[in-house]
Amino acid sequence: MTMRLAVFISGRGSNLAALLGAQKNSGYQVVHVISNNAQAQGLEIAHENGVNNSHVLWKERDSGEKHALALLETIQPDLIVLAGFMKVLSAEFVGRFENKIINIHPSLLPLYPGLNTHQRVLDDQQSTHGASVHVVDDQLDHGQVLSQTRINIEANDTAATLSERLIEKEHRLLIKTVQMIASGQLSCDNGWRFEGEPLLKPWVEDT
Numbered sequence: 079m080t081m082r083l084a085v086f087i088s089g090r091g092s093n094l095a096a097l098l099g100a101q102k103n104s105g106y107q108v109v110h111v112i113s114n115n116a117q118a119q120g121l122e123i124a125h126e127n128g129v130n131n132s133h134v135l136w137k138e139r140d141s142g143e144k145h146a147l148a149l150l151e152t153i154q155p156d157l158i159v160l161a162g163f164m165k166v167l168s169a170e171f172v173g174r175f176e177n178k179i180i181n182i183h184p185s186l187l188p189l190y191p192g193l194n195t196h197q198r199v200l201d202d203q204q205s206t207h208g209a210s211v212h213v214v215d216d217q218l219d220h221g222q223v224l225s226q227t228r229i230n231i232e233a234n235d236t237a238a239t240l241s242e243r244l245i246e247k248e249h250r251l252l253i254k255t256v257q258m259i260a261s262g263q264l265s266c267d268n269g270w271r272f273e274g275e276p277l278l279k280p281w282v283e284d285t
């Protein structure tokens with residue numbers, strides 16, 4: 079059975095576009111896109127791809143979440159993917175979808191939650207950087223990390239070059255992680271499991 083995804087975005091939507099581009103015969107389908115930002119480019123991407131999409135006013139968390147919940151009641155997604163969604167969800171909202179919300183974040187979590195991750199790894203003179211897909215809880219960029227991808231930092235890297243190099247890997251990581259959940263290779267049954275065994279550390283994308 080095809081896994082139904084609701085994707086939450088706030089802006090550009092390149093991760094959404096990547097998910098849409100790879101969804102044929104992949105075990106998942108993006109059935110609805112929700113944005114807290116009416117101007118988000120990702121809403122255009124949804125529209126161009128014929129995917130239902132909604133702008134939810136998120137001035138206050140309570141009203142934003144209430145509206146999103148009402149939509150989700152009708153959408154009935156199997157998984158919610160936060161793909162560049164820049165709002166923190168409440169414990170109550172997350173509790174309704176326990177282990178059913180994942181987020182992609184541009185750092186090797188638990189390092190560097192929050193904004194400006196590329197500049198912060200450079201400021202700290204790190205030699206590696208990366209992206210993580212994690213289960214969402216009510217804290218910012220927090221929750222069990224399911225998968226990661228890494229890049230090496232070169233001497234002449236800037237925040238812009240890191241971001242450019244990482245985003246392609248983010249796309250591949252998100253697609254692969256969603257596919258693994260859709261196929262049951264990654265599953266949540268008394269804790270997260272990879273091929274039936276407890277997931278003790280994140281699955282790592284090597285390519």
Ligand code: GAR
Pocket residue numbers: 087088089090091092093094120161162163164182183184192193219245248
């Ligand atoms: C991505 O780099 C994603 O990892 C990041 O926002 C960008 C959205 O790009 N998410 C976070 O920082 C979450 N804390 P996109 O709109 O082109 O997919």
